[in-house]
């Protein structure tokens with residue numbers, strides 16, 4: 392059983408690559424993938440890039456070309472719910488696309504011809520990921536020079552994806568209010584998860600996702616983002632995935 396580990400950006404994948412046994416690099420769909428073994432488990436590593444279409448291409452390639460039978464995603468997100476602060480971690484239970492709007496043909500946020508608005512993560516895989524987050528944060532706190540990991544809150548819930556880097560407080564308020572009106576209380580925003588969740592739904596494969604909060608999706612977001620990914624989120628991702636691999640059946 393091959394586990395696919397999708398990272399959003401190369402910095403997050405770098406640590407995993409160092410741990411990969413018998414690494415083999417392969418190119419498909421204009422992307423680089425790495426096959427090998429991580430802590431005794433067969434894995435394939437891929438980069439989602441940014442945005443829903445790019446992530447869907449990566450996910451589909453992981454499944455079709457590399458035979459991935461379960462997918463796990465690590466990345467960063469902008470925190471939008473109250474109490475979801477920079478340095479916290481969100482384990483997704485479900486995804487919604489905040490920029491999906493085919494109304495009046497279909498209700499707002501509904502994915503046309505799927506008869507559904509949210510795509511759920513796999514419960515069992517997400518439960519393992521949640522345990523791995525707690526362990527991974529302990530490891531990161533003991534190793535890291537930054538104080539984030541020791542103070543990180545862990546949240547579980549709905550994440551919204553869309554093809555926008557959200558970087559204005561007013562935009563967050565509008566986005567949250569519109570989603571809330573339709574019954575969707577979201578914790579965080581990012582740009583890929585809902586697409587991967589939909590691909591996994593199409594193939595009937597389990598999917599789990601974890602996002603470290605890099606910013607509050609406000610006017611400061613673009614400043615916080617690159618620094619945070621390199622200095623904090625990459626370390627979290629590595630510690631979390633190591634703990635996660637040890638738990639996989």
Ligand code: ADE
Nearest residue numbers: 467468469556557581608
């Ligand atoms: N990923 C990390 N921060 C984000 C933001 N503010 N908007 C969209 N995706 C993000």
